[in-house]
Amino acid sequence: QAALTQPFEVPANIGETVRITCSGSSGSYSYGWFQQKVPGSGPVTVIYYNDKRPSGIPSRFSGSLSGSTGTLTITGVQAEDEAVYFCGGDDSSSGSYDWCSPVTHPLSSPLFSPSPGSLVQAAALTQPSSLSANVGETIKITCSGSSYSSYGWFQQKVPGTAPVTLIYSNSNRPSGIPSRFSGSKSGSTATLTITGVRAEDKAVYFCGGYDSS
Incomplete structure (x- = not known):
């Protein structure tokens, strides 16, 4: 959705740390990050409420918020992290849920709804x-x-x-x-x-x- 902006592609080598940002038009967004490895499959929630990590998600995935910008950090990227990553933003001022354009995350080595809550796996x-x-x-x-x-x-x-x-x-x-x-x-x-x-x-x-x- 136009309300959020996100870089289109972020490459990384295995073992590196990569950061993907997502910016909203206001400071009222609470961000979630979603990973889709297979086209047409259900996205997996890796971060919700800006920095909360669901059970079962590796600790190398972390989230943060600064102003109106949310950041997903993958510390020590693994080959299995190759995926499309979506940023979603809950605008608490309007109650709407916006999606930004996805970011593909290719490795150079062989890579909702309104609050409270998050999309589930x-x-x-x-x-x-x-x-x-x-x-x-x-x-x-x-x-x-x-x-x-x-x-x-x-x-x-x-x-x-x-x-x-x-x-x-x-x-x-x-x-x-x-x-x-x-x-x-x-x-x-x-x-x-x-x-x-x-x-x-x-x-x-x-x-x-x-x-x-």
């Missing part, structure tokens, strides 16, 4: 791998988690590009998203409904969940 959520629909039909995509209080839905039309937030906080639709997209939640299952599917809706859809605690 894809493995924690269950979502159908593929759904088909004819133009004009209504389609529902479900996502089940353990006990997440809120869900968001994100659309990625081109692999490696920044996802677009369609739904946040279960049922809220950001400005500019067509009304045919709607969200709901029942128990631990969230549903994205596309009413009257259009050809341009062909995409990969991600579900993200977060706890308000």
Whole structure:
């Protein structure tokens, strides 16, 4: 999204320290960093709330905030860190969630939703791998988690590009998203409904969940 800016490519050698920055248009952003190793797969949260690291993420990943700029630092880059890294920003002043253009992180050796909370790792959520629909039909995509209080839905039309937030906080639709997209939640299952599917809706859809605690 235009509200955030991020460098397009940051190369590094194995063992080096690399820093990727993401700048918002105001000082009210809380940043998260997301890693996507395989195009079309669910992004993995490596940092949330500027500097918090989820369980299971290696300590070489760290985050910081200075003014309106968030920084992801990878100390001692490993070959398995080759990926596309997304920066996401929760604007507390407006309640919206913005994404910046992704940064590819090639190694020269053989490399959501509004606060509180962060996108969870894809493995924690269950979502159908593929759904088909004819133009004009209504389609529902479900996502089940353990006990997440809120869900968001994100659309990625081109692999490696920044996802677009369609739904946040279960049922809220950001400005500019067509009304045919709607969200709901029942128990631990969230549903994205596309009413009257259009050809341009062909995409990969991600579900993200977060706890308000």
